[in-house]
Amino acid sequence: MLNLALVIVLAPFVGFLLQSAFGRRLPRQGDWLTILGIGASFAAAVIVFGRVLGGEVLDAADPAANARWEWMRFGEVVWNVGIKIDGLTAVMLFVVTLVAFLVHVFSSAYMHGDPKYWKFFAWLQMFSTSMLILVLADNLLVLFIGWELVGLCSYKLIGFWSERQDPCNAARKAFITTRIGDLGMVVALMLIYSQTKSFAFEDMFRAASTGGLDQQVRTWASLGLFMAAMGKSAQFPLHVWLPDAMEGPTPVSALIHAATMVAAGVYLVGRTFPLFTDASLLVVASVGAVTAVMAGLIALAQNDIKKVLAYSTVSQLGFMFLGLGCKAWHAALFHLTTHAFFKALMFLGSGSVIHACHHEQDMRKMGGLWRKLPITGTTFFIGVLAIAGFPFVTSGFFSKDAILAGAWHAHPALFWIGLGAAVLTAFYMFRLFAMTFLGKPKDEHVFEHAHESPFAMTLPLLVLCALSVAAGWDLFHWHSKLLDPVAAGATAAGSIGHHEHSQFVMYLAITAGCVGLGAGLIVFRAMAPERLAALKRPFGGLERAFARKFGFDELYREVILRPAYVLANVLAWTDREGVDGAVNGIGRTAASAARGSGTIDRVVVDGAVRGTGAVILAGGDGVARTQSGRIRTYVAFGIAAVALILILGRIF
Amino acid sequence: MTAVSALLPTILLTAGILAVLLADAVGKGRRPQVLPWISGAALVGTAAVAIVWLAGARGDDRIVLGALRMDAFAFVMTLFCAVAGLVSILATLVGDGNRRPGGEFHALVLAAVVGMSVLGAAVDMVTLYLAFELVSITGYVLVGMRRGDRLANEASLKYVLFGAVSSGLMIYGLSLLFGLAGGTSLEALRVAVAQGAGTQPVFGAAVLLVFAGFAFKISAVPFHFWAPDVYQGAPTAVAGFLSVASKAAGFAGLIRVVDALGATAQRAAGTGTVLRWLDGSPAGVVATVLGVCAVLTMTLGNLGACRQNDLKRLLAYSSIAQAGYMLMAVTMWTPDALASLVFYLVTYLFMNLAAFLLAGIVIRSAGTSSLDGLKGLGYRNPWLAGTFTVVMLSLTGIPPMFGFLGKFVLFASVLSEGYLWFAVIGLLNGAISLYYYAKPLLRMYLDGPAPDAPAVRVSPGAAVLAGVLVLPVVAFFLAWSPLATWTKSVLPTLRIGS
């Protein structure tokens, strides 16, 4: 098992090294090499998936597996690095490697002809490696390392077309916002380490259950971890970077912002679930619910196809955190996997649409493309059904229904919010579908050129479409085999509630899905454009608010960035004048003296007096002035001093 | 060893003076080449006698003719001043090149050395005053040697007026002390102080007035005013002579007087250091005055120098500051402190003479004594600039130069008395001094080569002399401990008369 895990991680890493070194000179600029690398990793992941299904687990704790190596030692405390595979890891491995593999294949066509073609694949490989490190880590420190490496790779990939300013700004914004989130992770690390002196998951969970970590620390640590998750999964306060990240190439959006990196946040909370106390779970749930609704509303008002998908991802992640918050651990992780498939499907679908319309992303210029792009159209439609939770046929339904059931049991209030979000999801997804594929083409020029994408792009769409349907059924009942043992482990820590499948919730979920789709059909398909405008007018102000993303960008710019710059400039000025000034007197005069300018006296005497340096020189200046050259003043000073001492002598 | 052997240095020097004057007269107006040889021989002879005496069995140091005690300290001072005199004469010869100084120059230098040697050995008020005046008067004339030079005239005028007034104050103080002591010998004064003469109100005034004289001689505040102007006006070699020899003699005389004022008695009686300020005892008064004076001299010397743009004035203020450090040692009045003073004087001798010699060479070739004359010297004449840098850094007290060792020993003695703040003030003054000692370095190196500046000719004689002076400044930290132990053995035999 260990060497399989090593293959999974090292294959893409070797690919990255070879590609970045020789990529340019390889035939087809080395895209086959990278596809081979991720393919090998995917194959290994499938084998591991099978093995774990058979009950085999790689536990770093027991020495037999020797999956743990000493990294650093401080006194008697030892920090080590290890690999851990259990049910959850197996699922994640499968999802990550599969989606990565498909994206590699897709981008070999999509990125064709880009000047830095080889570089793109190098960083895709590195991204997969860091994601796999994150998933395979057996302790929080290695997870954190993977976490930040993923941040770096997303910086590189978002800012891939670095000759233009917007991608660079977007990449920087992404890195810094996630970095703020990472602060939470560091705080959590410190809190946990100060009590348990170890980062391994099993030590942490044992301490949490046996009271090693006191309640207060557990809450703050878990909130720290959640803060990091919020940063990476673009939850409510830290979501501003995700829409801008759409500046990156579409395959990047598909891989990173649909399936893997964004999901890392959910994986983190899932993996460290035993740490969470009820208080922190409530926070997770409420943030999740609010994000789900808010992101849904914003998505409704977006006209760029990729931005809609981006906000829908944020909303779906909000759903998952809602599930986790309501202790529906199993449901949340299940939704994570299904969402990965159909969201990747839709991103790649939108990629093929954009490719077809020569990089046109504005939906208002599209329309009626179904006839031109049949495969993309149908697969996209199935994706929309899945995300809307169309009953029984799509996997989305099962996972979303499970979350709603969990929410129903834990916090009924949040359940209704969740339900509302579900309706919204269906509504805006259908709007997207309708505006691009259905109805009359709005822009003749775009419509003329549209043509079905090559096979390399449609194959991944088909595979993902199949999976987004199949994932719902419990093939080889992988739920019970993989997710439940880990869930059981988590429940052992006493924080996962038991949930039974209530009929009432299911029906509600079904109606929500259909109502959303139906409304979408009526509003966007059938209704004539002018009545559509009339319908929209009362919501006009609302829509502008949604469009400007509730003004969060401006808010951050005013509240955080501007004062930081002002403070920086003020400090820099004080540093030059104040602290530095305290000693600047000598320095400044030395410089002016060095220039030997004739105006020394003028500069020193009436120059601005600064700090100790200047005091010394003023003293020196005073001394020089007493040397008036007149002998009588000299003698006078002498005798006056003697007289003064005499008088003082008398006093004492 | 009869009294004659004790007076051998003085006799030799006087013979030298007569021979020089005779040779000058006989030379019928032409300045014969022989003059420097005569004066040189006299000075070397005196130095040899001193070395022999010091190295030898250090025979009895009884009081001679009731006026002199040629003990180890006196012989060290004689050796010290003889070497300074010799270097000054050589510097003048090497420096001026074309105009050989007249016979009277040599005579005056020899006379000054006699005065200094006697001042170091004086145990009687009369001899003290006479030696003091001899050194001063020869100094006045030496400063005013170049008749035509307006600056030299003005410098000598200031020197003579200021010096005369200070010695006037001193003699008036001495007359009061004479009254108190009932006799001219310092021993009588010490006895009188021991018997409570110190409590008389007039005692404080008398002591102060005497200190005025010595403060003038060692250019300590508040009687330092003459130093910058006189050093600037006087020929550089003479300025060097004054800054080293007359200052050392001044310190020697000061030590004799302070001892007579019961400092050692106080020290021996085990009542802690003499520096119990303002504790009412006569020695306490003395200590307070000295301490305050030391701090003022140090700080004022350093501050003044920061603003200078003339090389000679800069060196003048630097010598005032150095006087401040040395005065700190006298204030401590412990055997360690006095040994460190002698040690510091040795470092001071080499550093300052080298500094003035090099300054003389640079000023003569650049034509101006302002710092701009040094521009780009580092590129034109690297060896000269290098030695000058070494001397400057040594004056600042940067290890491994000789100056650092002197400061180290000095501050160690101060710190061992527990006067933390006193030492810290001294050390910080040392740090500030870097600012002005680095000014010449700034000009020589950091301004970049100055192509148009005149080439600097260094005559072989000057190069050798500079080498002899700078060598110990650089190399002495290897042979440092023999000097340190030797200075302990050379302490003035205090408790005059015992």
Place this chain on the structure above:
Amino acid sequence: MTSPVLHLPLAFLQTIGLAHFLVVGAVLFCAGITTVLARRNAVGILIGLELILNAANLNLVAFERFGPAPLRGTVFAIFVLAVAAAEAAIALAIVLNVFDSRDEIDVDETTALKG
């Protein structure tokens, strides 16, 4: 007509003791100091200087007369006189020197060296 002086206690006038001499000496000393400070002319300063030296001489002789030490004070005084003469000679020579180059010896003008 009786002048106030007469009423002074005669005792004070009859016995001239050490104190009287010292008082005169002090007065002479202060006169010397003021002359040195007040005069602008170099020679004037030298005159003041002589006053100071003579004040010291007066003290010495007075102490010798009333003190125990035989003949020490006067010897000291004579030495001081000799030195004063030498000093005056040198000082006047230097003053002449300055006079040659400046045509005036006003001390306040000789300020070429300063700063």
Place this chain on the structure above:
Amino acid sequence: MGSNLLSLTFLLPLAGSVLVLLVPKESAGRACRWVNLLATLATFVATLAVWSGWNAAKAKLLPGQYALTEDVEWIAAFGIRYHLGVDGVSVALLLLTSFVSIGASMASWNVEKSAKGYHSMFLLLLAGMVGVFMALDLFLFYLFWEIMLLPMYFLIGIWGGPRRQYASIKFFLYTLAGSVLMLAGIVLIWIHHRTFQIPEIVQIAQSTGLFEGKVDGAATYRLLCFIGFFVAFAIKVPLFPFHTWLPDAHVEAPTPISMILAGVLLKMGGYGLIRMAYPFFPAAAVTLQYWIVGLSLASIVYGALVAMAQTDFKKLVAYSSVSHMGFVTLGLASLTPEGSNGAMYMMLAHGTISPMLFMLVGVIYERAHHRDIDRFGGLAWAMPRYGVLAAFGIFASLGLPGLSGFIAEITVFLGSFDRFPRLTLIATLGMVVTAAYYLITLQKVYLGDTPAVYQDKAHYPDVSPRELWILLPLAAVTLLMGVLPGLAMEIYRVDLEGIVKGVKEVGDAIAKVK
């Protein structure tokens, strides 16, 4: 042990510095830079020998004992001895010094202006630095400490930028004022204990405490002496209020000297604290620990914020050095094994990353002759390989995991969190601000569209082989120390933890008593 390997290590550069002066005038330029390189390489080999020697001797040593010691009477009158010795900490720093110096000597390849003087000063500086890390006699330490100042003054003063006089005199004055306070402390110790030997003094300090019984009010003496030592080293680190000399010195110093200044000289402050200030006065260190932590936090956050406002690239890197070195004092002040280990690791990490950054700035300065961030753009396109290296350097300095900066930062955080939880949170802010200003700079200088002037290959060639030979080793070490920190840590871990444990026990014991 009779081996005089340490003296050899110190004498090699000294001999080199003299040899360079003897090189004949006309071929001065070329010949002496080879002598310089050979001498630096020889010193590096010598330090490797010292490392292996120390490794061999390590087993037999008691804690707190030194290896390869050479102890010769020098000045009997004052009990000063020519006493050299190394332990883990000094071996690690010696290796860093000679390693960085190789890069620096290669970087000073095309110095024309009086080349002989430059190379001789360079080697004298190297000798001084090597000496400081080996001296075990306080007087000898002070001697080396000052010897190192002299060449630095001239190197910045003569071969520096436009305001070089101001920067060099300021550097000299700052360090001298500090070292004068240290001298007062050294002399005080010598007077009351009549010894200059560091091991003996540590022995006394750990047992009875210095000045105990020698002078009334020993505790205040100890406190004052500690402050004296601490200020002298804080100026070198540089810590917050004493840092204003660093930006000027860096901006004006030529690239190779900047590399050495950032790579090695700043570490002397840290070394001084570990070797002298803390072990000599453990009680004072414990009582003042909150002050020290406060100043370190100020350094970290203040340094980062001011760096954000800089337009001169070199000044920005200088202020980031102030910010990074704040970690060193923070880690040390925590006195925990993790914290002190992290502090030492930050010294090694920063010691390799900052020379690399300064070299990177030097590369573009040599081509563009200006360092204004706003006037650059898109250099990654004009000089691709240079762009990659620059990105590597910036991300290393940013504290990206997998590189040495991250290891140091995370260990210091974890260490100091134990002792000062709330204060360390402030330090974590530094992480975000550092990320911000470095990425902004990365974007302004390297990404975005390339202005025409940087397009032509004649003036802006990609990084030359020589420059590559300087940058690659540094990058390799940063990566190696990031992935396998154990290697570097094992050198100094045992000794450092011994020292810190000693300080902590004595300090806490006395603190409890008071």
